Amino acid sequence: MIKFKNIQELIALANEKKVAIYDIVEQYEAEVSQVPVDKIINTMKQNWKVMREAVESGIQNQDKSASGLVGGDAKKMNDYLGDNGKSYAGNMPLKVAAYALAVSEVNAVMGRIVACPTAGSCGILPAAVLAGAQHKNCDEDKIIHALFTASGIGMVIAQNASIAGAEGGCQAECGSAAGMAAAALVELAGGTPEQVGQAVALALKNLLGLVCDPVAGLVEVPCVKRNGFAAVHAMLAADMALAGIQSVIPVDEVIDAMYKIGLALPKSLRETSEEGLANTPTARAIEKNLYGKAK
Amino acid sequence: MRGVFDIIGPIMIGPSSSHTAGAARIGLMARKILGEEPLQATIELHGSFAQTYKGHGTDKAIIAGIMGFATDDERIKDALSIAVSSGLKYQINTTDLGAVHPNTAVIYLIGKAGRMTRIVGASVGGGNILITNIDGYDVELTGQYHTLISIHHDRPGVITKVTSILSKYKINIAFMRVSRKSRGAEALMIIEVDEQISDDVLEETKQVRGVANSFRIPPI
Numbered sequence: 001m002i003k004f005k006n007i008q009e010l011i012a013l014a015n016e017k018k019v020a021i022y023d024i025v026e027q028y029e030a031e032v033s034q035v036p037v038d039k040i041i042n043t044m045k046q047n048w049k050v051m052r053e054a055v056e057s058g059i060q061n062q063d064k065s066a067s068g069l070v071g072g073d074a075k076k077m078n079d080y081l082g083d084n085g086k087s088y089a090g091n092m093p094l095k096v097a098a099y100a101l102a103v104s105e106v107n108a109v110m111g112r113i114v115a116c117p118t119a120g121s122c123g124i125l126p127a128a129v130l131a132g133a134q135h136k137n138c139d140e141d142k143i144i145h146a147l148f149t150a151s152g153i154g155m156v157i158a159q160n161a162s163i164a165g166a167e168g169g170c171q172a173e174c175g176s177a178a179g180m181a182a183a184a185l186v187e188l189a190g191g192t193p194e195q196v197g198q199a200v201a202l203a204l205k206n207l208l209g210l211v212c213d214p215v216a217g218l219v220e221v222p223c224v225k226r227n228g229f230a231a232v233h234a235m236l237a238a239d240m241a242l243a244g245i246q247s248v249i250p251v252d253e254v255i256d257a258m259y260k261i262g263l264a265l266p267k268s269l270r271e272t273s274e275e276g277l278a279n280t281p282t283a284r285a286i287e288k289n290l291y292g293k294a295k
Numbered sequence: 296m297r298g299v300f301d302i303i304g305p306i307m308i309g310p311s312s313s314h315t316a317g318a319a320r321i322g323l324m325a326r327k328i329l330g331e332e333p334l335q336a337t338i339e340l341h342g343s344f345a346q347t348y349k350g351h352g353t354d355k356a357i358i359a360g361i362m363g364f365a366t367d368d369e370r371i372k373d374a375l376s377i378a379v380s381s382g383l384k385y386q387i388n389t390t391d392l393g394a395v396h397p398n399t400a401v402i403y404l405i406g407k408a409g410r411m412t413r414i415v416g417a418s419v420g421g422g423n424i425l426i427t428n429i430d431g432y433d434v435e436l437t438g439q440y441h442t443l444i445s446i447h448h449d450r451p452g453v454i455t456k457v458t459s460i461l462s463k464y465k466i467n468i469a470f471m472r473v474s475r476k477s478r479g480a481e482a483l484m485i486i487e488v489d490e491q492i493s494d495d496v497l498e499e500t501k502q503v504r505g506v507a508n509s510f511r512i513p514p515i
Contacts, residue, residue: 005296029298029300032298033298040299043300043304044299044303047300047303047304050306065310066349066350066351066352067349067350106309107309107310108309108310109309110310110315110352110355110371111369111372112307112309112367113306113307113308113309114303114304114305115303115304115307115312115421115422116302116303116304117303118421119307119309119310119311119315119316120310120311122309147303148299150302150303151299151300151302151303152299154302154303155296155297155298155299155301156296158297158301158302159296164420164421166420216347216350217343217347218310218347218350218351219309219310219311220350290349290350291346291347291349
């Protein structure tokens with residue numbers, strides 16, 4: 001029976017059996033769910049198909065959300081990056097940001113997405129994996145492997161901290177998604193299990209304390225654009241880990257810190273839209289306009 | 296620990312797992328409980344559902360569920376106009392139910408053959424739901440299991456007879472709850488099980504003396 005209760009144990013299991021993290025995660029899922037590995041892989045392929053379609057449709061999206069607050073920014077970003085030499089950040093970061101905006105916009109306009117780990121953070125992982133796989137010419141098998149590695153990381157974070165904004169703030173949603181995306185990118189690049197762990201630590205550390213303060217209670221502002229930022233963030237974390245940079249604080253201690261920070265965050269900044277950006281004059285005006293009265 | 300597909304998944308229509316996907320599942324559950332094609336629906340939204348339903352498409356999602364659409368069905372977005380064209384009359388109201396879960400909806404349905412039902416359901420996070428009341432009976436129904444619901448006369452022996460039928464067919468009970476309006480009156484039994492409930496099982500439970508009706512709901 002395969003068991004792991006933190007990332008260190010996941011890495012140790014992979015090293016001990018001389019396999020990758022995704023192998024351990026696939027075997028774990030097969031044992032727990034009593035479903036053969038090939039079926040589990042097929043389910044992941046279906047998820048990947050939906051993720052890819054969301055990027056492709058989102059990048060062209062011109063629809064606005066029901067509130068009118070978001071829609072059309074992925075296309076703007078994509079058009080801008082095609083305009084060679086204009087940008088500061090360069091092609092790759094802008095591409096991953098455009099992809100993440102795309103999926104998040106599809107979510108906001110009631111399109112089909114894969115929650116990963118949540119709907120509010122659904123753009124980060126597909127964006128990183130698609131942009132990363134295009135860059136490294138990875139086939140679908142490699143992509144599926146990367147998704148299982150990401151999932152294993154998310155499972156540990158959900159167990160030892162949280163993946164719900166209402167419990168842990170946005171660090172639990174976009175933070176976790178960035179950690180998962182960083183792990184996937186290291187896997188796509190053929191990094192070691194240790195480098196996967198380092199990338200997760202680096203990505204999570206730098207999103208700690210992020211609050212969940214959505215304007216008018218909707219998964220739109222700041223969520224959609226934050227997906228774009230967090231995807232770039234994940235890519236930088238993966239590159240740092242692949243360059244051999246190490247987090248001074250080990251990954252499981254970072255996750256533990258994230259959990260405690262979540263507990264310390266006031267309820268007003270955990271998806272209740274009472275404080276933060278949700279309580280700015282502009283946000284309250286938007287809310288009044290949408291619902292006819294202030295909350 | 297959660298599974299792989301709790302982290303990457305489910306495939307769903309956005310924007311919110313609780314306010315859209317969960318809402319659709321409450322609607323779908325209401326349809327299954329009615330057990331026939333719904334012709335009329337009245338929906339009351341409470342709390343956060345009432346406040347934010349327009350931005351989250353909660354109204355569309357519940358109507359979509361009532362029409363039988365799954366949580367990943369792209370028609371959810373157009374559910375209100377599809378309802379009009381397919382002859383489902385609906386009404387959406389907001390309400391204050393007091394100290395219940397903030398994402399709660401009350402759904403009244405009238406079906407093609409005249410059956411009526413009233414259910415209360417809450418979307419409790421991540422697309423998970425809890426049906427808390429059916430036709431005045433307090434229940435706890437998640438929609439994650441094959442479920443047998445029976446309405447029976449509250450008297451000794453009925454429950455044993457129904458559960459012994461399940462036992463005979465080697466159906467394992469995961470959760471079970473019995474509620475009644477008053478002693479000796481009509482009672483409701485909800486049994487969530489691990490295996491599929493066949494036609495034979497359903498028919499046998501209907502034959503039990505004291506059982507007025509029983510029906511089954513597949514996992515949604």
